[in-house]
Amino acid sequence: MITVEQALQHIKNITVQQPKSLVQMSEALNCVLAEDIHSPINMPPFRQSAMDGYAINAHESNHYLLVGEIKAGDNSQFELKRGEAVRIFTGAPVPDSSNAVVMQEKVQRLDDNKILIDGEVKAEENIRPLGEQIQKGEVALREGDKLNPASIGFLATLGLDKVIVRQAPKVAILYTGNELVEPGTPLDYGQIYNSNSIMLQSALYELGCKSVEIHHCMDDLSSTRQKVASLLDDNEVLIVSGGISVGDYDFVKDALEYNDVEEVFYKVKQKPGKPLFFGRKDEKLIFALPGNPAAALTCFYVYLLPVIQRALGAEDFALERQYLPLKEKYEYKGGRALFLKGKRTKNGVEILEGQSSAMLHTFALADSLIYISGEKSNYDQGDLVEVIKIK
Numbered sequence: 001m002i003t004v005e006q007a008l009q010h011i012k013n014i015t016v017q018q019p020k021s022l023v024q025m026s027e028a029l030n031c032v033l034a035e036d037i038h039s040p041i042n043m044p045p046f047r048q049s050a051m052d053g054y055a056i057n058a059h060e061s062n063h064y065l066l067v068g069e070i071k072a073g074d075n076s077q078f079e080l081k082r083g084e085a086v087r088i089f090t091g092a093p094v095p096d097s098s099n100a101v102v103m104q105e106k107v108q109r110l111d112d113n114k115i116l117i118d119g120e121v122k123a124e125e126n127i128r129p130l131g132e133q134i135q136k137g138e139v140a141l142r143e144g145d146k147l148n149p150a151s152i153g154f155l156a157t158l159g160l161d162k163v164i165v166r167q168a169p170k171v172a173i174l175y176t177g178n179e180l181v182e183p184g185t186p187l188d189y190g191q192i193y194n195s196n197s198i199m200l201q202s203a204l205y206e207l208g209c210k211s212v213e214i215h216h217c218m219d220d221l222s223s224t225r226q227k228v229a230s231l232l233d234d235n236e237v238l239i240v241s242g243g244i245s246v247g248d249y250d251f252v253k254d255a256l257e258y259n260d261v262e263e264v265f266y267k268v269k270q271k272p273g274k275p276l277f278f279g280r281k282d283e284k285l286i287f288a289l290p291g292n293p294a295a296a297l298t299c300f301y302v303y304l305l306p307v308i309q310r311a312l313g314a315e316d317f318a319l320e321r322q323y324l325p326l327k328e329k330y331e332y333k334g335g336r337a338l339f340l341k342g343k344r345t346k347n348g349v350e351i352l353e354g355q356s357s358a359m360l361h362t363f364a365l366a367d368s369l370i371y372i373s374g375e376k377s378n379y380d381q382g383d384l385v386e387v388i389k390i391k
């Protein structure tokens with residue numbers, strides 16, 4: 001059995017890189033940019049009013065002559081002389097001859113074409129300069145950046161409708177077990193609901209994977225071998241859930257060997273997730289995750305996520321880690337390294353109740369995995385522990 005550090009070292013050595021692909025912006029959420037993006041325009045593309053009010057060509061007096069109106073979207077050209085103003089609205093183009101927009105709350109309308117400004121006016125106030133946000137040709141986002149709703153909105157602001165990203169790998173999830181039935185159907189005695197496949201699929205979607213097929217197989221040697229064979233043919237990443245431990249009906253290890261999957265490691269000295277398997281067949285990556293749901297998800301965050309994010313070229317490929325003080329003391333009997341479900345608080349991190357690898361309830365409430373390496377047996381309140389942020 002290898003240590004967590006040794007397993008992570010194997011993971012770091014994987015240097016698969018996905019090819020580039022041009023995608024529509026509406027499909028780009030969570031994708032990783034494969035090239036730097038330079039802004040094709042100045043943003044804003046014209047001097048823009050930030051307020052509803054009056055664009056003026058300032059002079060010594062507070063009295064101005066109103067000569068027209070500009071709404072957002074208008075293409076009007078006004079040559080304001082000193083002492084002249086136009087009614088203007090938020091987002092409208094400010095004439096070059098105007099040097100300030102005065103918000104309407106500071107302006108009195110004297111009659112149809114005269115206004116009086118209360119107080120001082122600062123040069124260029126309430127005018128967003130041309131290219132204030134970004135100038136044409138400047139780098140907007142960089143290769144390796146992962147696209148979130150804000151970055152997608154930002155690129156749309158620049159007029160982009162497609163982006164070049166790393167193509168997500170084609171992934172298959174094979175969940176094994178006679179006891180599993182689908183949510184939404186009744187349970188018989190001895191059965192439980194299949195939670196792992198939809199959980200892992202959701203986690204993969206969050207990484208930007210698009211094609212994530214789900215397949216089931218009963219605890220039976222020949223169908224496990226056959227399923228593994230056909231899924232390896234059709235996918236770049238195969239994730240198997242369950243059946244990887246040592247029971248008489250755990251056939252996954254055999255099925256992987258039978259299909260010439262080369263073992264990189266099997267069994268890690270950790271809890272949860274001891275019987276984790278990682279292997280390769282040519283360029284294909286194969287993970288067999290323990291069936292216990294919290295063990296499967298822990299292994300996903302710690303081992304699978306960095307491999308996939310790196311293949312996608314993400315700059316930050318592993319989840320962020322930080323050291324935080326423990327809220328309460330923790331006694332540890334030793335043995336396997338631990339990944340504990342935790343929640344960050346104002347002053348540190350709290351270990352949550354319910355750490356069994358069969359339980360997802362605690363995981364659903366957690367925002368962190370606390371890594372206890374096993375080198376130290378007892379932790380006092382306030383001792384620093386390594387925290388992996390999952391939210």
Ligand SMILES: Nc1nc2c(c(=O)[nH]1)N[C@H]1C(S)=C(S)[C@@H](COP(=O)(O)OP(=O)(O)OC[C@H]3O[C@@H](n4cnc5c(N)ncnc54)[C@H](O)[C@@H]3O)O[C@H]1N2
Nearest residue numbers: 175193194195196197242243244245250274290291292295
């Ligand atoms: N004699 C030993 N027994 C076990 C060992 C061991 O070292 N010696 N290791 C234990 C550990 S640790 C783990 S973790 C589990 C892993 O077992 P498997 O990967 O073979 O998983 P299964 O036996 O198929 O299932 C375990 C558990 O999880 C439930 N399960 C499975 N798939 C799903 C799913 N898709 N959705 C929801 N729940 C699922 C399954 O019903 C079992 O309760 O082995 C220990 N045993």
Ligand code: MOO
Nearest residue numbers: 272273274295357
């Ligand atoms: O290592 Mo297992 O994942 O504890 O139950």
